[in-house]
Amino acid sequence: MKKKLFIAIQVSLVLLSSCTKSGSGTYGYNNNTGSNSTSNTVSIANMAFNPSSTSVNKGTTVTWTNNDNMSHTVTADDNSFTSGNLSKGDTYSHTFTTAGTFAYHCKIHTGMTGQVAVK
Numbered sequence: 248m249k250k251k252l253f254i255a256i257q258v259s260l261v262l263l264s265s266c267t268k269s270g271s272g273t274y275g276y277n278n279n280t281g282s283n284s285t286s287n288t289v290s291i292a293n294m295a296f297n298p299s300s301t302s303v304n305k306g307t308t309v310t311w312t313n314n315d316n317m318s319h320t321v322t323a324d325d326n327s328f329t330s331g332n333l334s335k336g337d338t339y340s341h342t343f344t345t346a347g348t349f350a351y352h353c354k355i356h357t358g359m360t361g362q363v364a365v366k
């Protein structure tokens with residue numbers, strides 16, 4: 248009698264621990280594609296530039312693609328370049344010939360910002 252109860256407790260402990268284990272493994276999700284990117288392609292989607300920050304070598308052409316359902320622009324904060332309105336599927340390319348950090352934004356949605364670091 249006592250032994251049976253002991254086994255029952257053991258079994259439920261094993262079940263409990265396997266339940267807990269199935270909950271793990273969801274921690275790898277990383278939303279931040281920003282700071283360490285060296286991509287020369289930037290996607291515009293969900294009202295954001297992705298990656299929002301990228302680092303490229305001098306002479307690199309960076310291409311933005313509007314994958315969003317609304318129009319956006321890629322406009323340098325210092326107005327050194329601007330795409331004009333990009334509809335869904337449109338692309339815009341700009342070649343960075345001087346070193347420095349170039350901040351840009353969307354003229355329509357000024358909260359959308361990004362930057363290209365050129366080295």
Ligand SMILES: [Cu+2]
Nearest residue numbers: 319353355356
């Ligand atoms: Cu926009």
